Amino acid sequence: MSLLHESVQRSVRPALVPRRWHWRTWQDRVGHWAMASLAWAIIGLLVAITGVLVLRAGGLLQVYPLSAIVFGVQWQPLRGTFGMAPFFVGTLLVTAVAMLLAVPLAILSGIYLAEYTRPRTRLLLKPLTDLLAGMPPVVYGVWGVLVIVPLVRDVIAPISTGTIGMLVPFLSNPRSSGYSVMAAGLVLSLMIFPIITAITEEVLRAVPRELREAAFALGATRWEVSQITAFRAGLPGIIAAVVLGFSRAFGETLAVLMVVGNIPRIPPTLFDGSYTLSGLIANNYGEMMSVPLYERALMTAALALLAVVISFNVGTWLFLTRRLQIGGSQ
């Protein structure tokens, strides 16, 4: 008859305190151990990478003072001078241009996608950002060479020189080749735009509907509601998006390499060529074995990239978990 009465004579009644480990307990323990060690391995990877770079870069730092690396403007590895200031400045300028252009536009677009569009419109617009986000850097580079470099050379540089450049010499260069900080910044800004837009949109859509409805019920306009969702509730997510965009721009290699001109000096204007840390590493890997200290200098450049990315990420993490009391473990 019915199995309901089987409970009276159960086939097993597991002891609450097991006297010996059963097969399942073994599986569980082994699974715990294996999965935990893989999770530790992820931390181990970052530690190992840092270790390798520190070991290699350390060799240069022993014979060549740090201040001379950071502030020196002469990059002549064959003569043993390793001033990296031009690369630091170039990297920072390119990143700054990209962030200034992309961040406001991307956040606005993200807000628009999340708060203003109907589901059907979003269905059309969303693939736009996804498509852009998936495009390989080298394709952006090709586009930069074909479209942005001529655009900077023939349109943006002349116009800027004729107008705002009269006041700010930094924006004035009548003979720009197009391969410039500006071109790299533009290419990078299109590269990080979809990343920030997509994350902003996702963050805003995760904001509970009730919050939005409560604000609307008070008679707020859509923009006023967006200010609450984006700059209060969604702020941590948006900050994370901006940090990711920054990291991407800061370390991008091929796309920048193709349009920045690769001239190792501090650029006099935005429309002059420059050089970035990542470009320095990428361009010189072939010859680096032959010159003493050269490889170590390149590893120092890599270490600099690593240090900036780690400190930026850890900094925001601390800010978000300590100051805003969110994020962290969950």
Add this chain to the structure above:
Amino acid sequence: MKRNTRRHHYARRRYVERLMIGLMRGALGLAALALASLLLVILVRGVNALSWAMLTETPAADFYLGGGGGILNAIVGSLALALGAILCASLIAVPGVLYMHTYGKGTRHVAIVRLTLDVLWGMPSIVFGATILTVLLWLGLRTSLLAGILALTLVVLPILARTFDEVVRMVPTDLTQATLALGTTRLELARMLLRQSMPGLMAALFLAFERAIGDGAAVLFTAGYTNTLPRSLLDPVASLPLAIFFQLGTPFPAVQDRAYAAALILTVLVLVFGMFGYLALHKLGRHVIR
């Protein structure tokens, strides 16, 4: 408040609202324009140089001077690199993430693993390439498919892990409770979580594949470049991003044109895998609770 100041206030709010809408549409429009020009340029310039030989032949001896042949070596190389990297990365990421939601849930360790993954996600891929290269030099090895796979693994590991992490996080707590209430061990819970998040995992895999296939900086030092098809894990191997980069760097217009064709091929590959990811997310998973 006097009546007309209040009306004034309303007008100002409405004005701000319209201004912001205009700005947002402008921003999106600009992006759309840029994307359109990107796709159009790649398509127009690429189609011209595209030929059957590009897809099916390896480069002839004078290929980089404008001679015959194709970039089959780079296509196959890129697919092999990306596939290997995805395989390696998922071996670490999938159990690691399941650990974060079962045994390790809520612990400090897991918080640090997440932070590490975020750091790795932001790390320039050239740094991974340089690190692997250093290790190669220490070991006295040459550039190879295997080294390229290792560098790309570092690139896609955080992408795969964090995306999958978000997917597992979406699993309803009710499912966790329902499973545990049956007397399951945490390992069995992990398997249930994996089952429920399978479509999300597939989508994450395709996303990671897309990123792996497009990353040139990581393989620059590690995978090397050859004109032949890879025969073993220890041979150097060509890749599409580098094929584009090198060909564009030559002074010959005919070779540069082929760089555009290669860019078109890469773009199409990326779009196709992006599409698969989208389909995986929306069409897979018969048993998944929605």
Add this chain to the structure above:
Amino acid sequence: MATITLHNFNVWYGQQHALRNIQLTLPAHQITAIIGPSGCGKSTLLKSMNRLLDLQPHVRTSRRLLLDDEDIYAPGVDVAAVRTRIGMLAQKPFPLPLSIYDNVAYGPRIHALHPTHQLDSVVQAHLTDVRLWDEVKDRLHSPAHRLSGGQQQRLCLARALSAQPEVLLCDESTASLDPISARGIEDLLASLRSAYTLVMVTHDLDQARRIADYVVFLWLGEVIEHGPAAAFFPAPQHSLSRDYLARKIG
């Protein structure tokens, strides 16, 4: 037997003292109804009994909760074993992301209760017991979440029973269902009393009157009154219980 006994049992969520000095013995093979106003700690009490409470962050318990003579919070206790012997039926039906068949077979499989060749008949028997067999026998291998809410809850009951628990905890298990399905589940639960120790939380006093053998009245984390249903409902001793039964409070 399967008696649950609580000795001075306490639960804290962080600073909040959610259950205070609970002193109870829940009789075996009877239906115990836990009643009380919203937020008084009914779910907390129920989740303490199969240690699902462990999943909440910052939760703390003190003193003892015994299944027969063993403290389920003692060190060395295997939580999975606790949950195997003390099953649960949640408020909302929540099928596992498996087929109908695999949902019912899940418990027997992981606990290796039956030889594989008997599994089909075990699944059929359990589905028949919850009166679901005729409705699903043609689509056993289709996804479980395509069933209706009432069907899903019956499936969840079959899934819980197929793991062969001794105690079954039900947290408002009929509350999210339509009246007909709710009545169906209620009747099923009532028919289980001879074989299981049932502990159910309910807001529906009429339901408690219909099927409970024993009643526990909770108020702000404390047991105000408990006793056989036959004595409690006609003549509650405490003024709070009287007010609650008269629906003046809660």
